[in-house]
Amino acid sequence: MKNNLFTYTLRIADDSLILGQRLSEWCGHGPVIEEDIALTNIALDLIGQATSLLEYAAKVEGKGRTADDLAFLRFENEYLNAQLIEQKNGDFGVTIVRQWIFDTFRLSFYEALQHSSDSQLAAIAEKSLKETKYHWKHSSEWMIRLGDGTEESHLRVNEALISLWKFSDELFFMDEVDKELIAAGIAIDLETLRPAFNERINYVLNEATLEVPDSTWKLNGGRLGRHTEHFGHLIAEMQYMQRAYPNMEW
Amino acid sequence: MKNNLFTYTLRIADDSLILGQRLSEWCGHGPVIEEDIALTNIALDLIGQATSLLEYAAKVEGKGRTADDLAFLRFENEYLNAQLIEQKNGDFGVTIVRQWIFDTFRLSFYEALQHSSDSQLAAIAEKSLKETKYHWKHSSEWMIRLGDGTEESHLRVNEALISLWKFSDELFFMDEVDKELIAAGIAIDLETLRPAFNERINYVLNEATLEVPDSTWKLNGGRLGRHTEHFGHLIAEMQYMQRAYPNMEW
């Protein structure tokens, strides 16, 4: 159970960590100053969530690793974020679609997780839920603006939606790790989140004059440490300092 | 003198190493298959030169470091390539201008270095000169094609030339390291290479219907380990494997 809880917590943590990392790349390059502020703020929230979750994961593991060790010193295939999270920023439309799919999932997820029987996870979820509500509002508003904006913005955001939608199903991935924890009231049965997720997705897409893409072959692997080709490059950059200057205080 | 020879050899080696690294990024993304082949071939030659030079540098240093240690395990400010070399690939025009300025310099440089009193450097120079002649022919032909091609290609290559020319002077950088080695007949007094360099530059630019940009403030620092902002990202990627998996055989 301890191992499963460790893995479960890492999966949540890595979504926040890697998305925070991706959003950081926007700093100073946003379409308006207000978005530089907003995207940085979301990144900051996500890095904060990742920190709390990794601290807890480190404690659960009990092998003396720190949150920083977990964040910066794992191999590629030990990161357990969903593949959606690590996709490249692309244009602002791609970033928003990625964010919005994730925020929509996270909203339902934290709503449920705040009632977890694991008091640490429940507390982190409760705090993160407040942040996620803001993130979701922000990304949903942009979905609507871009979808129901100009012809160009509609085309761009629709293209982004088509290219990223195939990664959305992985957010609901569950395996043996979840099973036992669900039984213990710790983890969330993600299938129960689908109705709320779908409702929110449909609501926003409707406002945005967009449609859910035809579902095709679903991709997954991230939760088991199997990532996409971009991921190794992200890791090389993120880990650089800890790898090049090992065992130092910063 | 041993220290100076080490530094001198590293400066040459790092130009080859880092340019080889940059050209590798083109693999599979060139404008025609023939250029995928040509750019990869040049990268291969440069990595080969870097290997011979770093092996020699390691031997001169005599501290048990290998060529791979020198290539992959130095800190940012221990790499001594000129700043020109590390500039981003940009479009094909930028890559060609960067290559051509460097090839033109290298041609004169190896012509002289093959007569170095240091037999190792002389031998490496002699072998590299053959390769460099081909590289220079290739980049010069492209300078001419792009400069005297279409209006768009002329504009693009001219813009690339203007943005990179400020880095050209650093190729002639000399300091205390060179002084003693020049006296010993090992190093080349780079000032003596200027006439041949200028002549080749002017010849090609003339054919290409381009002009030497107005010389402005000259940038330098690379030979002392001071680089541009791109460089740290290049290093993070290049060093990733050796840093993440230290002390292993590959």
Next chain:
Amino acid sequence: MKELDLVALQEAFDRKLKNEIRIEPKDWMPDAYRKTLIRQISQHAHSEIVGMLPEGNWITRAPNLRRKAVLLAKVQDEAGHGQYLYSAMETLGFSREQSIDDLHSGKAKYSSIFNYPTLTWADMGAVGWLVDGAAIMNQVPLCRTSYGPYARAMVRVCKEESFHQRQGYEIMCTLMKGTEAQKAMAQDALNRFWWPSLMMFGPSDAESTHTQQSIDWKIKRHTNDELRQMFVNASVPQAELIGLTIPDPDLKWNEARGEYDFGAIDWEEFKQVVSGNGPCNAERIAARVKAKENGMWVREAAMAHAEKKKIKKAS
């Protein structure tokens, strides 16, 4: 053309095939033979070109100088193979330009293996060992294929690929002699690339629509399943030799057949990947389209300059 002439031409063609005489570009050949060759050679050329991408992805991160040089040389060879194969295809009267457009539009295919990502350095080993290995298995018989230019291109390609295959296997050997992290990396790469490599031989004979005709024309010399079995037979002992485990619980030596039995292939995955839904299909094509678009001004400049030079020379 008269009915009679056609019959005579067809007979001459069949006679050449029967006597193992190569068909050459200027020879008469049936339309369907020509079309099949165009499809197959261009698919093969595209595979070389798209195949540069997954390996190109690791050149900048190669772990030492020697490996970086070897990988550069390998990717360069692939570009070269693409080049000869497009030339061979052009002898059949189909342009490289058109063929590349068909690749970009999704009309033409390439080997589905390149739609899988390369995630670690060990993938450079697995790709060389298994993917080039499977390619050789497919291609060695093609050195005797009935169409001359294709057969000659394959002789050169096979020679280089067997070199690549050895290099790939050598990477795996080095990893398996290394640390636990390295061994795990090698095993993980095998786990990911084993099944896709088996899929490289195409659908099973029962499902394959082209095989029998291609064999009759001596374009192909073995069926998909025959080649796949040969590949399994060759690869399993190589894996065992260095301590790798083939990720197939049903794999076992069949004493009676003198061959390995192996588990069922997930043909649904194959179908999805071939039809565009693999992990990297969209990215691979996007990368090639971008290379073409970004190179447009360069190609235009080269043409404009060549034109100017021609005019100057003439005047």
Next chain:
Amino acid sequence: MKELDLVALQEAFDRKLKNEIRIEPKDWMPDAYRKTLIRQISQHAHSEIVGMLPEGNWITRAPNLRRKAVLLAKVQDEAGHGQYLYSAMETLGFSREQSIDDLHSGKAKYSSIFNYPTLTWADMGAVGWLVDGAAIMNQVPLCRTSYGPYARAMVRVCKEESFHQRQGYEIMCTLMKGTEAQKAMAQDALNRFWWPSLMMFGPSDAESTHTQQSIDWKIKRHTNDELRQMFVNASVPQAELIGLTIPDPDLKWNEARGEYDFGAIDWEEFKQVVSGNGPCNAERIAARVKAKENGMWVREAAMAHAEKKKIKKAS
């Protein structure tokens, strides 16, 4: 407007300045005063925005989670400062749009320090400590500047920047308590950022064209050289305290003056960097222009959508 009115207005303006009463957007003010403020505030706003780039460059490589969060927060603050400052400038009747276009065309300036590259993690320390330190030295007096909206913006900016300055110094402290590699990294950052930081205060008083008028208008409260001296006096002991060496052989305590004497600044370098030839000028502007161009469709979409909503509401 009658001559007499103008004289009366000027007298009222002068009286306010004399009595330290803030000038507000709707108040009459001399054209030259307005222009000077627009120039200064927009330059200041641009510096915040361009200043995001050198630090933004290290967020993805921050060495631990805490530092990553702190750096994100800092860069976010800078964007916020840019935002208030553009708003303060807009109260003077000059649009943010126009001002940003002037930045991109090179007509408007920004602090020359941001044309130096950030090459190591220690630069995040040096920039916070020295660059924000110098900024505060310049800006604290601006909290009492005569133009109301500017003064109020500065109060908030200064509060946050003194926090940034402490964080930067703390990075340096941590490095100087660390390994030899870390100490060398810190010293190297100081070596590269010391002189450019001194240049942040602008030309020496003898060369400065704007200073006296700005002081009379109570826009500025100290001359460039006064501020520079204050900065040296504050920074040298901070460096010494943690074992860093200021890269100035001429630096020494002057007992008589009760201040540090320091070496001559390389004004040629300053001139070159200000006029566009610094190591990163072209890149910084290119990055901002690219952000604007890439964001064009986003801004257009937002406007189009707002328009649609308005129409819907009205109907």
